[in-house]
Amino acid sequence: MQPLIDIHGLTYNYEDGTQALSGIDFQLMPAETVVLFGANGSGKTTFLLHLNGLLQGSGAISICGLEVSATNMTQIRSLVGMVFQDSDEQLFMPNVLEDVAFGPLHQGLSETDAELAALNALRSVGINGLEHKAPYHLSAGEKKRVAIAGVLAMQPDILVLDEPTTFLDPPGQRGLIQILRSLPQAKVIATHDICFAQALATRAVFFEKGKIKGVGGVNQIIEQFSWRPSD
Numbered sequence: 256m257q258p259l260i261d262i263h264g265l266t267y268n269y270e271d272g273t274q275a276l277s278g279i280d281f282q283l284m285p286a287e288t289v290v291l292f293g294a295n296g297s298g299k300t301t302f303l304l305h306l307n308g309l310l311q312g313s314g315a316i317s318i319c320g321l322e323v324s325a326t327n328m329t330q331i332r333s334l335v336g337m338v339f340q341d342s343d344e345q346l347f348m349p350n351v352l353e354d355v356a357f358g359p360l361h362q363g364l365s366e367t368d369a370e371l372a373a374l375n376a377l378r379s380v381g382i383n384g385l386e387h388k389a390p391y392h393l394s395a396g397e398k399k400r401v402a403i404a405g406v407l408a409m410q411p412d413i414l415v416l417d418e419p420t421t422f423l424d425p426p427g428q429r430g431l432i433q434i435l436r437s438l439p440q441a442k443v444i445a446t447h448d449i450c451f452a453q454a455l456a457t458r459a460v461f462f463e464k465g466k467i468k469g470v471g472g473v474n475q476i477i478e479q480f481s482w483r484p485s486d
């Protein structure tokens with residue numbers, strides 16, 4: 256079986272010289288949910304930003320068999336749906352429906368079809384009746400679900416989520432687990448939330464100082480690295 260994500264020797268330095276990733280090898284197989292553990296600053300966000308070409312380091316990244324390069328960014332971004340840690344960075348249109356329809360509209364769908372795609376995506380994350388609200392009037396949990404709908408509307412094969420439970424209260428976190436469970440896409444999720452990881456992940460990867468130090472079952476990795484995030 257071909258991996259959905261296949262990465263060899265990924266290395267990335269920020270402009271100020273910080274080596275954020277070095278020699279990363281990673282595979283994601285169809286239907287897998289992989290969580291990324293590791294302390295703040297270990298490289299998780301930098302890694303995720305490479306999965307749809309927002310950052311481009313050295314090494315080889317292929318997505319669904321397609322080598323990521325400057326020339327196929329549109330295709331890569333329709334395969335990988337990226338949900339940022341802070342929903343306020345993601346939601347920018349005046350109302351929920353326009354926000355979720357933005358992606359499909361820019362993929363070339365007509366206004367009617369983009370709106371239909373948006374309504375379907377909103378339904379799949381359990382958002383009903385909020386279509387005409389301004390995103391900044393929503394709760395953190397609703398914002399997160401709208402942000403997820405925004406990427407689902409583009410029908411990606413892979414969902415990437417950066418610390419999705421950070422701003423959510425416990426009911427919001429439980430709701431998010433249910434929604435993510437119901438979505439068939441393969442997922443890569445950076446999280447500090449052990450219960451969330453245990454509820455969703457088939458595999459965990461442990462980042463330390465820009466390197467992957469271990470790969471295995473969620474509980475195995477927690478034990479191996481005595482991983483107890485304090486936040």
Ligand SMILES: Nc1ncnc2c1ncn2[C@@H]1O[C@H](COP(=O)(O)OP(=O)(O)O)[C@@H](O)[C@H]1O
Nearest residue numbers: 269271273275294295296297298299300301302
């Ligand atoms: N824009 C940036 N410029 C310079 N260094 C950065 C930038 N963003 C992150 N870093 C550094 O890169 C390393 C990895 O950060 P990050 O990927 O955000 O880790 P994590 O998501 O695991 O907290 C850290 O040392 C961080 O300080």
Ligand SMILES: [Mg+2]
Nearest residue numbers: 299300301417
């Ligand atoms: Mg981060």
